[in-house]
Amino acid sequence: MDALRLRAREAKRLLVDGEISAAELAKVYLDQIDRVERKVKAYVRLTPDNTAKYSTKVDREMQAMRGPLAGLPIAIKDNMVTEGVTTTCASKILHNYMPVYTATAVRQVWDDHVVMLGKTNMDEFAMGSSTENSAFHPTHNPWDLSTVPGGSSGGSAAAVAAGEALWALGSDTGGSIRQPAALCGIVGMKPTYGAVSRYGLIAFASSLDQIGPLTRSVYDCALLLQHIVGRDRNDATSVQLPEPVALPAAERLEGVRVGIPQEYLAAGIEPGVRARFDETVALVEQLGGTCVEVSLPHTEYALPAYYIIAPAEASANLARFDGVRYGYRCADPADILDMYERTRGEGFGPEVKRRIMIGTYALSAGYYDAYYGRAQRVRTLVRDDFARAFGAVDLIASPTSPTVAFKAGSRVDDPLAMYMSDICTIPANLAGLPAVSIPCGLSDGLPVGFQLIGPAFSENLILDAAHALEAAIGFDAVPTFRDSGTAAPAGWCPEGAITYHPEDAQS
């Protein structure tokens, strides 16, 4: 069993045909974790007891538990709360936080009897594009351990790419699923805003956050997506998709019009990425689709607008971490103000503080209209750009990330360079649109991602197109775990924070 290549679709067939047990399947991943986790560091918390116990239970009760996902091992990004298993957001401020409930999306897959392997690393509070902002440790890209896996769902992406999980859940606020999926050579999808409940997803930017799948194929992506979508009465912004998610089968793109936004290609795309992108566009035509230029004229304002709106929402969302009820509290506070200041001063990392300050400033009296108000107007313009474009085309294609995986440490001191990583992914979040990234080849031995964006609720169209392209691309490379040098700096590591977790979470 090759953990690097096995897909959920095959794994499910093996389980159903009785060729492998759920326990044996789980063991495939536990063994791979034993082999490579010390190099990749994709997880902040492994739950091997849970994995073993629950997969055995699935085997024992196979009749009762023969759901479509039963026994398929999954990794969960550590910003989705899991009752009984600490959930940290890769932050010191939540290093000891034990949730009292389980996120709706996680509950849905648990109810379908997937087997949880553990919680994956991320940029602290999902703020970052490299998973270097984790308070615990950085995650390494299995294609080249000296490069980043992308972020903020870098742990989930690296775990899937490295064969440490069959598939994973991540969250995407400005590209946090698609960009790491691209950099790790896997499939990642951000659904339409509202398609997946955010209840239990620790909020970064509420109007942008969406949970989505990270998988090894487009089919797997659709399969997992099927089981996490739906209206949730605990999330007022959640909606029922107008049609159910279908498992993709398309092989051709006949009649599909794909728009290529010129503004995205102007945004400093690396030549190697551009080459893979152009080849993939050519494949679209070969498959019977048509490619046309489209214009999304407000693209250049999307990034600045995002870096007002997301920090503004974050500044309020992260205010609850005050040391009063749970999580980290500073030692011996003199009074309430001292407790707030030191708890938050000591508990948050530099990028989180930077964004809280930006957001607080942008919402301040006298600045609101100039910053937050204007950013919201830009958001409307970005949305209008897409609406206009989708009058002429069915889907929009672009590179997912302007570059392949970059060296660890190369952008940590240059926030703007780091923010540019998401230039092609952020507009879809601002407009609430679904988008997928699929691998479209290698550049200098590192994966390149191809992004398809569709109108709201066009998940099935996107998945069908991505499925046809995936087959045509025929990407079959796997990571090598090579290390081309340059170690990443060590993060803050609380005692016992990255240990194996004894709780029996799922039963």
Add this chain to the structure above:
Amino acid sequence: MTEHWEPVIGLEMHVELDTRTKMFCGCEVTKGDEPNLHTCPVCLAHPGALPVVNQRAIEYAARIALALDCTVRPRSIFHRKNYFYPDLPKAYQISQYDQPLATDGSFEYWAGGEQLRCRINRVHMEEDAAKLVHAGGETGRIAGSDYSMVDFNRGGTPLIEIVTEPDIPSPEAAREFLQQLRNLVVELGVSECNMEEGQVRWDANVSVRPVGSAELGTRTELKNMNSFRYLQQALDAEIPRQVAILEAGDTIAQETLHFDPDTGTTTPLRSKEEAHDYRYFPEPDLVPVLVEQAWVDELRATQPELPAARVERFIEQYGLSRADALVLGSSRGLAEYYETVVGLGVGAKPAANWVMGEYLAHLNAAGLEAGHGHVTAERLAKLVKLVSAGTVSTSAAKEVFAVMVAERAEPEDVVEQRGLGQISDTAALAAAVAQVVADSPAQVEQYRAGKQQVLGYLVGQVMKTTGGRANPQLVNELLRRALDR
């Protein structure tokens, strides 16, 4: 206050609604339970938890808005109001800001025998904070305490805020306004407005200006009062303070004040410079509240009778004076009591006299709400009927009422046990009349000579001999019969 100045008062009233569950989660709204019993990830602001709007709270708020003649807006949104305090677990309060549920209403109320009108700026929804208990220290406040405890049972209780325009002309009018507004809210059945439990709280904004001026002066804000009396006292203290400052040629500082009922003075809580920047922005976790006209129409059609309408009805239906109708009709408790008494066959006028007289005096003396006194409407009706039937005299009936209060007794039992019944037995009275006639030859002579007024004296004598229990009409009749013979 000199007569050159007039105050301008605007009020804000916060009311906790009596919904079954909290504003944004399914936890029960309760009073007096064990601390932190009614909590969940949402109202404790655990990571990842999201608010969901309580529809019943919107209905209640809309009912208040309609009763205040506000426009219920087809679309309103929630905002986050950001500040750090341990009673606010999210460190922001979900509230409404520039797009509230309802705007532009008015409320007519009576003060000093005059009907006044106050414009209502807005009615909006928000959530209440948790309750803090500070241990140790001397002030009972967070500063200087040894440690503090938070009870989240109250946290997240639906709260509505009613904001007036600065239309209120005096502290007395402010008190009347709030009392009548509270009655209105109670009437709607959306909140008990229990003041001891802090279910209703007020802020007052006050400024003064030269009489006749159209401009508003600089205002100060009196925060978080929950007694009508203190509110009036606070305004009575604050207005002369402002006048004195202005007359000395100084300017009023815009600040938030605290009223100390013990000293009767106002002291600054924080100045405008120290005012919070709440950094309001639209709550991204909630969708806009969309209100359909059909729903508003349905609410309007099912509104209970409101105090102002009931006062008019009392005048019309029972022939009461406006003053009496205002006393009896302004609050639901007393109105229901009165109408129960009338409904049991008591005349509207005597019922009004008894309810406003003895019954209200009893409530005031005992500090009870109407309907919670010691004399039920049924018993009062029986008593008034005993009076009308001549079984008990009016003066004896007051005595009976006092016993009914003290012993929670039926009026007939009191009358019987205490021998307070009126003597209407002709045979029994005939003897007393004969005795008085025999004992008063001079007066009898005068009467027979045509001096009719003497009859009053003779009646009095009979009453005297019967201990006041004789039926005066009957005595009158018997005396005439004896004398005219």
